[in-house]
Amino acid sequence: MDPDRASxxxxxxxxATRRAIVARLAEGPQxxxxxxxxxxxxxxxxxxxxxxxxxxxxxxxxxxxxxxxxRLNPTAVxxxxxxxDTFWQRAMAxxxx
Numbered sequence: 254m255d256p257d258r259a260s261x262x263x264x265x266x267x268x269a270t271r272r273a274i275v276a277r278l279a280e281g282p283q284x285x286x287x288x289x290x291x292x293x294x295x296x297x298x299x300x301x302x303x304x305x306x307x308x309x310x311x312x313x314x315x316x317x318x319x320x321x322x323x324r325l326n327p328t329a330v331x332x333x334x335x336x337x338d339t340f341w342q343r344a345m346a347x348x349x350x
Contacts, residue, residue: 262333265309270294271302275325278312282324 266272270292277288285303289296303323306312310329314321 261309262311262329263336265305265311266333268302268305270298271306274299274302274306275311278323278325282322284320284322286320288323 266275273292274288277283277291285296285299288303289299292299294302303312303314307314307323311326311333312323313326314323316322
């Protein structure tokens with residue numbers, strides 16, 4: 254994942270519904286219907302949020318019959334974590350000095 258796309262990941266995660274979707278996908282791959290059943294938004298809204306997450310590279314999908322199964326992209330999540338770790342290390346270094 255390139256740095257520009259990682260920045261997009263942060264802005265995409267600013268939305269509470271998308272963070273909730275990511276949290277559910279962290280538990281394992283799921284179909285839109287499964288995700289919508291656990292969220293206070295429509296199935297259509299979940300699909301729109303998944304498209305945004307997919308465009309940012311945070312989520313991937315694959316077809317199983319007529320269903321699309323979504324999962325987190327571990328490379329993209331790792332890139333966000335690396336950025337957060339960098340921010341944390343800088344903040345702690347400034348705090349220590």
